[in-house]
Amino acid sequence: MTQRSPLAPAAFPDLPAIAGVTTRVARARYKNWDRCDLTYVELTEGTAVAGVTTQSKCPSPEVEWCRDAIPLGSARALVVNAGNANAFTGHRGRAAVEAIAAKVANHVGCLPSDVFISSTGVIGVPLPVDKAEAGLEAAFSAEACGWEEAANTIGTTDTYAKGARTSAMIGNTRVELVGIIKGSGMIAPDMATMLGYIFTDAAVEPKLLQQMLSTSNRRTFSCITVDSDTSTSDTVLAFATGKAGNARLTSMDDAGADAFHAALTDLCLQLAHLVVRDGEGASKFIEICVNGAESDASAHRIALSIANSPLVKTAIAGEDANWGRVVMAVGKAGEPADRDKLSIRFGATQVAAGGLAVEGYDEAPVVAHLKGQDIQIGVDLGLGEGRATVWTCDLTHGYISINADYRS
Amino acid sequence: MTQRSPLAPAAFPDLPAIAGVTTRVARARYKNWDRCDLTYVELTEGTAVAGVTTQSKCPSPEVEWCRDAIPLGSARALVVNAGNANAFTGHRGRAAVEAIAAKVANHVGCLPSDVFISSTGVIGVPLPVDKAEAGLEAAFSAEACGWEEAANTIGTTDTYAKGARTSAMIGNTRVELVGIIKGSGMIAPDMATMLGYIFTDAAVEPKLLQQMLSTSNRRTFSCITVDSDTSTSDTVLAFATGKAGNARLTSMDDAGADAFHAALTDLCLQLAHLVVRDGEGASKFIEICVNGAESDASAHRIALSIANSPLVKTAIAGEDANWGRVVMAVGKAGEPADRDKLSIRFGATQVAAGGLAVEGYDEAPVVAHLKGQDIQIGVDLGLGEGRATVWTCDLTHGYISINADYRS
Numbered sequence A, B: 001m002t003q004r005s006p007l008a009p010a011a012f013p014d015l016p017a018i019a020g021v022t023t024r025v026a027r028a029r030y031k032n033w034d035r036c037d038l039t040y041v042e043l044t045e046g047t048a049v050a051g052v053t054t055q056s057k058c059p060s061p062e063v064e065w066c067r068d069a070i071p072l073g074s075a076r077a078l079v080v081n082a083g084n085a086n087a088f089t090g091h092r093g094r095a096a097v098e099a100i101a102a103k104v105a106n107h108v109g110c111l112p113s114d115v116f117i118s119s120t121g122v123i124g125v126p127l128p129v130d131k132a133e134a135g136l137e138a139a140f141s142a143e144a145c146g147w148e149e150a151a152n153t154i155g156t157t158d159t160y161a162k163g164a165r166t167s168a169m170i171g172n173t174r175v176e177l178v179g180i181i182k183g184s185g186m187i188a189p190d191m192a193t194m195l196g197y198i199f200t201d202a203a204v205e206p207k208l209l210q211q212m213l214s215t216s217n218r219r220t221f222s223c224i225t226v227d228s229d230t231s232t233s234d235t236v237l238a239f240a241t242g243k244a245g246n247a248r249l250t251s252m253d254d255a256g257a258d259a260f261h262a263a264l265t266d267l268c269l270q271l272a273h274l275v276v277r278d279g280e281g282a283s284k285f286i287e288i289c290v291n292g293a294e295s296d297a298s299a300h301r302i303a304l305s306i307a308n309s310p311l312v313k314t315a316i317a318g319e320d321a322n323w324g325r326v327v328m329a330v331g332k333a334g335e336p337a338d339r340d341k342l343s344i345r346f347g348a349t350q351v352a353a354g355g356l357a358v359e360g361y362d363e364a365p366v367v368a369h370l371k372g373q374d375i376q377i378g379v380d381l382g383l384g385e386g387r388a389t390v391w392t393c394d395l396t397h398g399y400i401s402i403n404a405d406y407r408s
Helices: A061-072 A090-107 A129-140 A147-154 A204-221 A257-276 A296-307 A310-317 A325-330 A364-370 A397-405 B063-071 B089-109 B129-140 B147-154 B208-221 B257-276 B298-308 B310-317 B323-332 B363-371 B395-403
Strands: A020-026 A040-054 A074-084 A113-121 A162-170 A175-184 A195-200 A235-240 A285-293 A344-348 A349-353 A374-380 A386-393 B021-026 B038-053 B075-082 B115-122 B160-170 B173-182 B193-200 B235-240 B285-293 B341-344 B349-353 B374-380 B386-393
Touching: A020 A129, A020 A147, A040 A061, A040 A129, A040 A147, A061 A090, A061 A113, A061 A235, A061 A296, A074 A129, A074 A195, A074 A235, A090 A113, A090 A129, A113 A235, A113 A325, A147 A162, A147 A175, A147 A325, A147 A349, A147 B235, A147 B298, A162 A257, A175 A257, A195 A257, A204 A235, A257 A386, A296 A310, A296 A374, A296 A386, A296 B285, A310 A325, A310 B395, A325 A344, A325 A349, A325 A374, A325 B208, A344 A364, A364 A374, A374 A386, A386 B160, A397 B395, B021 B147, B038 B063, B038 B129, B038 B147, B038 B208, B063 B115, B063 B235, B075 B089, B075 B129, B075 B147, B075 B193, B075 B235, B089 B129, B089 B341, B115 B235, B115 B257, B129 B235, B147 B160, B147 B173, B160 B257, B173 B257, B193 B257, B208 B235, B208 B257, B285 B298, B298 B310, B298 B323, B298 B374, B298 B386, B310 B323, B323 B349, B323 B374, B341 B363, B349 B363, B363 B374
Parallel strands: A074 A113, A195 A235, A285 A374, B075 B115, B193 B235, B285 B374
Antiparallel strands: A020 A040, A040 A074, A040 A235, A162 A175, A175 A195, A285 A386, A344 A349, A344 A374, B021 B038, B038 B075, B038 B235, B160 B173, B173 B193, B285 B386, B341 B349, B341 B374
């Protein structure tokens, strides 16, 4: 991995083991590198699964495979290949996915549809089946590894391993939730972005788990953007092994369902923020809060218009309180807005209100705020009750260097 | 002006005078600089006008003024202020526009609504009325100037003056068309972008001129993007003095109407390309042709998704034939697409077809093409007859330097 993002947490967190989950890694050598690049996770019998995938019209065969398997609700294994996205590879890409599923199903003694597969890396090169099969053989016999090693192994251009945890009480039973995630560029909103995996020992019906994950996704992964570019391979999967022994959750009316759902959302948000903090070239973490829109959906689109504006992102990189660019981004969103009711703040300081600059506002706290790493932009449209929050990072020379100066 | 864009034409073209149009410039000193920044154009009595303006929901008062005046169809003067956009300045901004119109109307002896006004520069600072009035006084008594000086005077971050010409035969009468334009950043599609002014000696009814300009705009200015950021001030105005003496065009059925419309579209396209060639930090001019979409509108949205993708733009900057990023951008556009019917070319070389890479395609011409300054990306969706072409530039360190390294 290259130099850690300046926005990275100090260290990988302490994450508990999840009963019913075993992680192993191996070197499939999908690229000419000497690092583990194949992650193999075995899941206990009876594990429920839910997932959300990219809305790209050109998805990878792995995404199509997961889309077909998720509604069946059960999982026994997960394979993640790093270094090759296997996207846009035609029938050869599909054959590679089927070969991996068959080999794992044979090893575990389960249906191929119980095997979930993701791949991430370069687009357009078929995943080499021989390397995948040799990598799996090595993984089957490898020692079990910890979360940090698994998180490192699913990464590509990531500059640090990303993991998070939370817990919830279901009745008198404490359940644990752990997630790992990868992603740094080609990160965009409006769907499940990146590759993320959530593991819990809670017992949850697959349909309910899906319902919870879909809702959590809309308020977390769908609210982040690095560069407005949506990947062909984005996938977030949640696996619930049921080993905690809680009374199985089957509906949102069950005791503990709300608590579990809140914990799941919290975990998704932690993971989503970790991705933004590793945005390619990022030097600032930016939270954009839009209030007073005509609807929540309208607020969301306006917030994303601001978050994806290269002029806003470069202004923040330059620590410049250029709120005119925020006005521009509100105006171009195509959503209801009234220039003369609009107000804008940086941090806690109102800089524009009622259609013009706040005369004589105190610039000192704004300058201090922009020098920090965590930036807040607040927009109030003054029209209604709609609100949304999205997270992004700034646009710097680092992004250009990563994506233009070196060949893929 | 800073260093000329590497994509700039060798020199400002030779542009003919347009009978009935007189241009003058002056120093209003809207910024602390020693250059002309106020352009004053006087138009002969009976001049027809048409215009297209930004679709931003937060437009400048100048844009609102022009929107109100355009339907009246007649123009006697144009004032362009450079260095201050006067956008998001509340009642003080509106008052400045009204003061300018009143002063010019008084000088010319016309209605205030015959005076067209644009301003460009920083957002959020009210245009100082005293500087505008003093600048106008100076302009009224200044010597008439040529097109290059006017084109320089309307510019802000532009690195070169932009002008173009064309002509058409209406019956036996040759009519001339000249345009000047400014724009470099905050350039986005889906509307008339930037500030552009077109002058012709043709006699054309205002309604017909408007109809022609709106149509030309959709195929030219609405098909370019530098950074996906839509300005609050975008305006293109066309003035027809009628001095050429042709039989006045009143409908598209008139002899010469088609020829004049074709010439107008050609001029708009020349001007639009000049803006892209001065895109902030641009080192490559990129043409994106999408064919085989379900409709022209769908093709247009897909083409813009590619043109606005920072990953595609940085790949071109890096001279990297990374067609996987083009697949990604097609996939994220949200338009009908079938991965397995999609094909992509760089220059004349097909690199992907039928959902996967073309095996063993000749890389040499692709590498040579990408080393050039004029890049073509072709996408065939294989679904229908819809087609569109858009133009953009690459995304380089120059864009970051212009927008992040220096304070506004």
